[in-house]
Amino acid sequence: xxxxxxxxxxxxxxxxxxxxxxxxxxxEIAESGESAxxxxxxxGDLLKGALQDANQSQLEANNVVNELVAGRTKDLHGAxxxxxxxxxxxxxxxxxxxxxxxxxxxxxxxxx
Amino acid sequence: MDFLSSMRISASGLEAQTKRMETISSNxxxxxxxxxxxxxxxxxxxxxxxxxxxxxGEILKNQMDESAQGVMVSEVAEDARPPRLVYNPSHPHAxxxxxxxxxxVNSVEEMANMVSAxxxxxANITALNAAKSMAIKALDIGK
Amino acid sequence: MSIKVxxxxxxxxxKSLDLRSQKQTIISSNIAxxxxxxxxxxxxxxxxxxxxxxxxxxxxxERTNEQHMNAGGKIDEVKGEIYNQINNVVREDGNTVDxxxxxxxxxxxxxxxxxxxxxxxxxxxxxxxxxxDGGGH
Numbered sequence: 001x002x003x004x005x006x007x008x009x010x011x012x013x014x015x016x017x018x019x020x021x022x023x024x025x026x027x028e029i030a031e032s033g034e035s036a037x038x039x040x041x042x043x044g045d046l047l048k049g050a051l052q053d054a055n056q057s058q059l060e061a062n063n064v065v066n067e068l069v070a071g072r073t074k075d076l077h078g079a080x081x082x083x084x085x086x087x088x089x090x091x092x093x094x095x096x097x098x099x100x101x102x103x104x105x106x107x108x109x110x111x112x
Numbered sequence: 113m114d115f116l117s118s119m120r121i122s123a124s125g126l127e128a129q130t131k132r133m134e135t136i137s138s139n140x141x142x143x144x145x146x147x148x149x150x151x152x153x154x155x156x157x158x159x160x161x162x163x164x165x166x167x168x169g170e171i172l173k174n175q176m177d178e179s180a181q182g183v184m185v186s187e188v189a190e191d192a193r194p195p196r197l198v199y200n201p202s203h204p205h206a207x208x209x210x211x212x213x214x215x216x217v218n219s220v221e222e223m224a225n226m227v228s229a230x231x232x233x234x235a236n237i238t239a240l241n242a243a244k245s246m247a248i249k250a251l252d253i254g255k
Numbered sequence: 256m257s258i259k260v261x262x263x264x265x266x267x268x269x270k271s272l273d274l275r276s277q278k279q280t281i282i283s284s285n286i287a288x289x290x291x292x293x294x295x296x297x298x299x300x301x302x303x304x305x306x307x308x309x310x311x312x313x314x315x316x317e318r319t320n321e322q323h324m325n326a327g328g329k330i331d332e333v334k335g336e337i338y339n340q341i342n343n344v345v346r347e348d349g350n351t352v353d354x355x356x357x358x359x360x361x362x363x364x365x366x367x368x369x370x371x372x373x374x375x376x377x378x379x380x381x382x383x384x385x386x387x388d389g390g391g392h
Contacts, residue, residue: 062263065264067311068374069271069305070267076370080370083374087377094384114279115276122286124287125283128287160291179297180281180284183291231354232290235286236287242361246275250272253376
């Protein structure tokens, strides 16, 4: 699977619309398949963004938990929230990946 | 096994405080008891710290083992203070000089001790519950 | 093939559970012996050691001799230190237990233990989710 294939996929309006339901702070989905300049508009970018988010929030959660355990901070709810965020971001990443794979398979099934 | 050790220690505290309550009750009940051999003598439990061991005779292996200490009532000592003297020549146990030796039990002191024993008992209950809920929380990790 | 699945934070969390359960025993001892004549109240410290092991400080300390205190890098070896409390409680029978302080310590220890257990559970759940193919195909 290469991102070029996915690039062309995103120009098909249907699939782009379907995935348009995912709404995250950082990513905007192209409605009609036109790439917006500077914003994530391909599945590849979406995936990369989700990956970075998940990684970043996991590192942050680890940091906060380390500090809590070592007594450097008493911020209990901060640690809990950071952990939840990491959890949500990771699951989002997993779902984005699933959708991307779905889309790829769909395309590969097509008769050209 | 740390939680069992902690709970055993708290249990020893509960037992010691119960014994203390028993002596306090005994003192209060016998605040006026006299006999031909002399008055009732006030009793006091003596607490000692004992190392917590799962099996009697187990050797204490490290600093942690030595620091985990429960409590035990090693003896119930009699109060050595002299008895109260009350002038009452008509009392059956009166001394030749007309004074009766009454027990050296001070009700106010006993009540204060009782409150203290109750507080200690509750504190030990809280410690026991804390250990129990921590153990239950540990079991939840796998769920 | 050995995949490193568990990170330092997970180790630190599980170590802190160990240490806190030991601390619970120390606190119980203090509470049970709050009226024992001559009893010295004890306390247990491990957070500094854990911070070093997690390398949270500004400098990472080198250990030149195996006998030296744990100076960083080995979460597994954190043992905590048990010593007599230095407080202002002076009673005529020599007992140094401050009962109210012990109740506070008890509550705090329990809360931190619960927090560590919950966080550990969360991390493991996330790992299990990832391993089970992310809920996908």
